[in-house]
Structure formats: C-alpha cells, structure tokens
Amino acid sequence: MKQDYVLHLADTHLILGQRLGEWCGHNVVLEQDIAMSNIALDLLGQCRSLYQYAAELGGNKQTEDQLAFLRGERQYKNHLLVEQPNGDFAFTIARQFFFDVYHQLLCEELVKCSDKQLQAIAEKSLKEVRYHLTWSSEWMIRLGDGTTESHQRLQTAVNELWMWTHELTTTASYEEALDVPRPSDFKAAWHAKVSAILKEATLEIPAESTKQAGGKEGVHTEHLGFILSEMQMMQRTYPGMTW
C-alpha cells in the first residue's frame, strides 16, 4: 500500500523529468535550456530518492532502476497531466505551472507526515519546488501578459490542459488508507493559487470541463506507452546488464 503511494510520487517525478529532458538542446534560448534542465534534474533527483525508498518498502531486493525501467504502463501511477506531450513552450510552461502549484502544496503537507523518510525527501524537495513554482509562475505572467501571440498560445494551452489538472487534487485509495496528505484536501488552495496567477497573467480561468483521471490507479493516456517504450528501451533490449 505504502509502496503504491511512493511509486505514484516517484513515477510522476520521473515522467515529468523525462518530458522536460526532451527539451534539452532544443529550448528557446540557451539560458532557458539550462533553467529547464535544472528543473528536470531536480525532478530526477527526487524520483531516485523515492524509487530507492519504494524498493526498500518492497523488501524483495528490487533496485530503483528495476522499478523505473521494468514496470509496464498499467503499473505506472503518475498523473495524466505529466505524461502529456511538451507541445510548444506555452504548453510546457502551463503544464509545469499546474504541477508546481500542486507539488508545493503536497510537499508542504508531506513534511508534516509521520513517515520519516517521506518527510526528509519532502523537506529537500520543498526548496527546489519553491524555485520551480516561482520560475513557472513568472513565465505564466510573462507569456500571458506578453504579446497577443503569446497570450493566445498560453490561453490555448491552459484550456487544453485544464481537464488533466483535476487529477492533481483527487485522493486515491492508497492515499485514503495511509497517513499521508490527501490531495483532495488542498483542492481549494490549488484553485486559489492558480486563479491568482492566471489573473495576473490576464488569462481566463477555463470553464469546468470533463474531469480526466485514472493515472494514479494505472489507467493512462496513449502517450505513456510511447514514453515508456523509449525510456525503457535499453533495459528491455538488454535484460539484466549493468550500465
């Protein structure tokens, strides 16, 4: 049960880190290439701590890499939001911003939970996440209140991503059963923060749309399969080897 939860966190970090990694070498300006890679590296660092902890909880001598590279798409428990393709820069920024707001709220709760390991991981993450949120919020405002084109592009991204954000503040069965934060408890806080930034960015808050969920329970969009087939290609093609 607890392993499910830790895997859910780890998977979410890894998949978003993987997506951001796709930008490396292709970003809009060198300075931002470096900035985005920094965020990806933070996420990868966090996912490693989490997978290592999950491996420990599993108690069957699995390694972080086996958990990351040898589980199939129905076993992955990341949010649907983070597996959405990068799209244009506006899309990536909006996805990041929605996630960062959630991530900060989560870490702020997680540092208070009874599990010492999760607490320690969250404490380290919190510093990183605060920076991520500052960075993505500023880009939201810059693009929203920039040019007509950037405003339109970002508004489109916000609208299209909106249905995937719902899942960020849902509580899965394994969260119900554990002494861990319930994301549904910070639904209002998430909305308040997101609305404030959207407003400053002169963007419309989207009307309620279909609420997509399922990732946390292992039911994904078509995108995840492609991410995994690329990401797991080495471990699957050359089983059991050391790299």
Add this chain to the structure above:
Amino acid sequence: MTEQEIFDKKIDDDVRIEPKDWMPEAYRKTLIRQISQHAHSEYVGMLPEANWITRAPTLRRKATLLAKVQDEAGHGLYLYSAMETLGMSRQQSLDDLHSGKAKYSSIFNYPTLTWADIGTIGWLVDGAAILNQVPLCRTSYGPYARAMVRVCKEESFHQRQGFEIMMALSAGTAEQKEMAQDAINRWWWPTLMMFGPKDSESGNSELSMRWRIKRFSNDELRQKFVDMMVPQAEFLGLKVPDEKLKWNAEKNGYDFGEIDWEEFWRVVKGHGQCNKQRLDARRKAHDDGAWVREAATAYAEKRAQREATKKGA
C-alpha cells in the same frame, strides 16, 4: 610606441589583451572566427548527446547525461559571451550559424547510434576537446581565456563520465563489449580529425600561434592525443582501429596511420551524415522560440513602463 608595437609587446610579454584595448583588425577577426566556431560547437554538440537523454539505461546515467549536456549549453553561453566583448552579438553569430556561414566542429555531424556512443563521446571526443582547450586557458585574449578556465573546470567531469560508461561496457557481457568496440571503430578517426588539418595545410595556424591565440600546433596535439588514448583503450580492452598504430621508442610516441582527408573535407564542407539534420534542429529551436523571446521582451517593457508610471504618480 605605436599601437601596434604596444600590442606586440603585450603578446610577447604574455600580457592578456582585454576588450577595450587596441588590437589589429586581423587579430579581432581571427578571434571572432575561432571563438564563434568554438561556441557553435558546444551548442550544436548538445544535439547528438541529447539524443540519448530519454533513452539512458539507468536513472543515474540519465541524470548525469542531462547534467553533462546542460554543461555544454553553459559552455556555449560562456563562449558566446566572450565573443560579444569583441562586438559580435549572439544573434549575429547565430544567424551566421544558421545560414551555414559559420563553422562548428565536424565531429557533431556524426550520428550517435548506440549507448556506447555516449560513452565514447565523453571519453574520446571530450578527451580531444580537453587537449585543445587546456592551452586556451592561457590564450592571449582575456575574456576567451577566462571562459576557457570555466569550461575546462567543468569538462573534466565529462571525460570521467564517459570513461565510466566505457568501463561498465568493457566489464559487461559480450554484447556490451561489442557495442563498445563498434563505437570506438566509428569514432576514432573522426576524433583524430578534430585537431584540424595537418600543420602543413592549416592556413590560419601560423598567425594564431604568433598571437598566442593557439599555443600548440594541430599535429602536436594530435600526437599527444594518440599517445594519451592508446593506453586507455588498452585498459578498456578495446582495439584502436588503426593497423599502422605502433609504438616508436625513438620519438617516444606512437606512429599512426593517415587520416582520410577526403572524408575530413567532405564533412567540413557540409556533406556529413548529420550536417543538415543538426543545422535544421538548431534553426527550428531558434525559430520556434522567437515568439517566446519577443513575449518576454514585450512584457519587460510593459512592466518597466508601469513601474515608471507608478513612480511618476
């Protein structure tokens, strides 16, 4: 003393030239050409390695590769900055890259086909780059030398990272060893080409040496590289793909075969496998980012104006 004499004396006394100092036009041009080529190499050089970030075989390898490619972006940035002190803007320089006018190291026009290529690039290609770069920490132009000090400091992690990948492969299964050998077979000769044409055919070398922009000749560095790398390849259990490679006790170095200069010039002139692919990727990133850069500028102006109005009120 004339300006030229003052400049010459500084060069002879190993005193650095700084941005606002008088310098001969040809010196400035040579520097711009070399620094821009160097900056573009870092920038384009991100691409073949970035190819493998999403496919790295372990989480640790994924993170270190990403950090490494990120460093290349940093190196490009330091070098573009050094170039700007000579009055060449980054935009102008990128335009020259995108139009095909400016050159970058041909090594990045070769494809990265397997994971072993990532190890080989770190070990061999970065090894060659370090040999080229370490003397540049003492190059005569101050901002270039300072940028290179930073680059070299960071570069040593890259080579170790590459060597570690190669060690894992050579300690691995038959398949992994084969992958490693295949990679060195493909990368060895292009890496030797990184040191440039033979001294006898290198047009710019002599003046660059006189001005202490360069401190070792192409052939000197190439020899040093071979002498350094052969024992490392042996340690890894890999065969250097050169039938003529032989220790020469008299010169205390290796004799080695002739580079395929036709291939060298073909790739330099734009006809390598990936020349088009790499430039297309650079142009696309730049073009796709145009609206983002414009938006950030527009927002900065708006905010500055709002703040000015607030202060005025």
Add this chain to the structure above:
Amino acid sequence: MSKDWPLWEVFIRSRQGLDHKHVGSLHAPDTRMAMENARDVYTRRQEGVSIWVVASKDIHASNPDEAAQFFDPAEDKVYRHPTFYNVPDDIEHM
C-alpha cells in the same frame, strides 16, 4: 533579424566574507530573469551564496587609452607600501 535580449554582467560572492567577483555575462529581458538565469547558469556547482546582476550598458569602464595618466602616477609612490620603511629586524609585532 530578431534581436537579443539585453546583456547582463554577473557577479558572485562565493562564500560569506568574500567580495562579489565578476564571473561572466548572460542575456535576459529583465532583472528578475537575469537573476534567475545567473543562478541557473553560474551557480550549478554551488559556486555562490549571493548574486549581483548589472545591465552591461550601465557599466562604465576606464579607457585603456588613458591608462598611462590614470595608473602610472601611482608607480613612484612607493612610500605607500610598508616595505618602504626601515625597521630593525629584532622589533616584533610590526
């Protein structure tokens, strides 16, 4: 042809107690992003505890052509240095 974002100079204090030192430059549209870019570009290896960014256009540099009149007059004022003065060797704490 599009234009670069403005250029900024970056100064970093590597440890408490030390001066800020010039480390390089970068492009950014405004102060905030200049600061963040400086953090992302120049402190990836814990190189700093404090950052200054200054718009490059705001830096005024002395003119190398005037270097002689600027700096040479200090050359013969050796009495500003402690070694100019004779003190017997057996005097301590001086």
